[in-house]
Amino acid sequence: MGLKGAETRVRMLDATQTLIEAGGYHAAGLNQVIAASGAPRGSLYFHFPGGKDQLVGASVRRAGGMIGEALEGLADSSASVAEFADAVLRHLGDRLEESGWRKGCPVATVALEIAATSDPLQEVCSEVYASWEDALRARLAGRPDADDLAVVILALVEGALLLARTHRSREPLDRVARRIGVLLG
Amino acid sequence: MGLKGAETRVRMLDATQTLIEAGGYHAAGLNQVIAASGAPRGSLYFHFPGGKDQLVGASVRRAGGMIGEALEGLADSSASVAEFADAVLRHLGDRLEESGWRKGCPVATVALEIAATSDPLQEVCSEVYASWEDALRARLAGRPDADDLAVVILALVEGALLLARTHRSREPLDRVARRIGVLLG
DNA sequence: AAAAATATGTAGACCGATCTATTAAGGATG
DNA sequence: CATCCTTAATAGATCGGTCTACATATTTTT
Numbered sequence: 314m315g316l317k318g319a320e321t322r323v324r325m326l327d328a329t330q331t332l333i334e335a336g337g338y339h340a341a342g343l344n345q346v347i348a349a350s351g352a353p354r355g356s357l358y359f360h361f362p363g364g365k366d367q368l369v370g371a372s373v374r375r376a377g378g379m380i381g382e383a384l385e386g387l388a389d390s391s392a393s394v395a396e397f398a399d400a401v402l403r404h405l406g407d408r409l410e411e412s413g414w415r416k417g418c419p420v421a422t423v424a425l426e427i428a429a430t431s432d433p434l435q436e437v438c439s440e441v442y443a444s445w446e447d448a449l450r451a452r453l454a455g456r457p458d459a460d461d462l463a464v465v466i467l468a469l470v471e472g473a474l475l476l477a478r479t480h481r482s483r484e485p486l487d488r489v490a491r492r493i494g495v496l497l498g
Numbered sequence: 499m500g501l502k503g504a505e506t507r508v509r510m511l512d513a514t515q516t517l518i519e520a521g522g523y524h525a526a527g528l529n530q531v532i533a534a535s536g537a538p539r540g541s542l543y544f545h546f547p548g549g550k551d552q553l554v555g556a557s558v559r560r561a562g563g564m565i566g567e568a569l570e571g572l573a574d575s576s577a578s579v580a581e582f583a584d585a586v587l588r589h590l591g592d593r594l595e596e597s598g599w600r601k602g603c604p605v606a607t608v609a610l611e612i613a614a615t616s617d618p619l620q621e622v623c624s625e626v627y628a629s630w631e632d633a634l635r636a637r638l639a640g641r642p643d644a645d646d647l648a649v650v651i652l653a654l655v656e657g658a659l660l661l662a663r664t665h666r667s668r669e670p671l672d673r674v675a676r677r678i679g680v681l682l683g
Numbered sequence: 684a685a686a687a688a689t690a691t692g693t694a695g696a697c698c699g700a701t702c703t704a705t706t707a708a709g710g711a712t713g
Numbered sequence: 714c715a716t717c718c719t720t721a722a723t724a725g726a727t728c729g730g731t732c733t734a735c736a737t738a739t740t741t742t743t
Contacts, residue, residue, distance in 0.1 A: 321718085321719090335614045336610075336611055336612070336613075336614055336615060337522070337524075337607075337610060337611045338524075339522075339523075339524035339611070339702095340611065340615075342701080342702070342703090343702075343703060343704085344701075344702075344703095352719080352720095353719060353720050353721065354703095354704090354705095354720085354721075354722095355705090355706085355707095355718090355719065355720060355721075356718070356719055356720080358704070358705080359717085359718060359719080360718090364703070364704065365702095365703065365704090413614075414613060414614065415613075415614050417610070417613075420664075421606075421610060421660055422607070422610040422611060424660065424663070424664040425521075425522060425602065425606060425607040425610065425660065425663065425664075426521055426522045426524070426525065426607060426611070427521070428521075428599060428600075428602075428663050428664060428666075429520040429521055429525075429598075429599065429600045430521060430525075435664065435666070438664050439664050439665050439666075442661060442664055442665065443665075458677070460673070461673045461676055461677050462677065464658075464661065464669075464670050464673040464674070465654070465673060465674055465677045467657065467661065468653075468654055468657030468658040468660070468661055468670060468674055469650070469653055469654050469657055470657065471656075471657040471660050471661070472652065472653030472654055472655065472656035472657030472658075472660070473649075473653040473657075475606055475609065475610065475653070475656050475657070475660070476627060476649065476652065476653055476656070478609070478610065478613050479605075479609040479610075479613060479620065479623050479624050479627055480624050480627065480628075481613075481620070481624075484649075485649050485653060488645070488646045488649045488650060489649070489650055489653055491646055492643070492646050492647065492650045492681065495680065495681055495683075496677065496680055496681060498680075500691065500692075500737090500738070500739085502691090502692070502693090502737090502738090503691065503692055503693095506692080506693085524728095527727080527728070527729085528728080528729060528730085529727075529728080529729090537692095537693080537694095538693060538694045538695060539694080539695065539696095539730085539731095540692085540693060540694060540695070540731095540732090540733095541692065541693055541694080543730075543731080544691085544692060544693080545692090549729070549730065550729065550730090
């Protein structure tokens, strides 16, 4: 893959990512992806011969990886698990509010939309969540209830993000941040 | 409104509700609503002159009310808050699994899809969530942290539902049920 | 009580817009 | 030359929405 090809590919993934995060699978119309990335229609099918599902799948996977890396970064700069959880919630809250309540979880919307229809995409979403669970579990190593806690923390964060986005307020994130310490003992 | 009119109206709402829950706003195509409800196109715009948004709005509101009632019922037959939370999670897990991982939360998908685009629908979703928070808060009356806890519990349940639906497993719901007692003291 | 008038729904053809996907050809680059 | 990539026209399906004609109740009028 040449330089130019790689660049347009990335531009397409970026555009798709933004559109998906704001409104899910159906909001990421190929026309809009093309318009936002500046590339013509045919190029899309050159880079993603599998069509829209391949594009969305790659996009969700990439977004998942990015968030995962951010998670690791926050974890490394936190002294305790409670501090880490607090940093995550604050980070996600900033991101959400700064984007005008557009950028929540890049996986959730697609996951809920296609859970009943597209098996390949469902699997991608499942894998991304599993990778985040793994990252959390690693940070909880040593605790006897690490397996449960990792899932509970992820559920709490995802739920708070959903509520915050729906209410257009970071209040749910703040409330969760205030109470999550209880869970961690 | 005559009897027959009310019946088709309900059939349309039922069809919309099912489609929305399985795949959100865009999955509830008017053609499918028409096909599933057996009513012709014209009837839809007679009962919902506001078009799709009005139909979806009414559907989400109705679904929210139904879940709210189920919540009250479970609350009344539970001795403690912890027992109540457990019953809710088990009830939602049954519902989700029995439906072939189709019936999760009837609000979440729409909320995430249109949060950035449709103000009226966003408001409907926000109101439904607020009503559930109220119901939970009423059950927590007396506790000093009731306001926080209601939101935290709702976030936990919504997040667990999202993960369960994505993984096609009730494991996340079970894990949350196992740990939610810690939150409640 | 019969007939006329009005509301209440039903029915489906039709419209323009938009969607994903395909195609065939040409330009750039090694 | 050959491979990588771009370009744009186009196809065919589906989308939400509008329209007019028709049937069925419900009232009003006589």
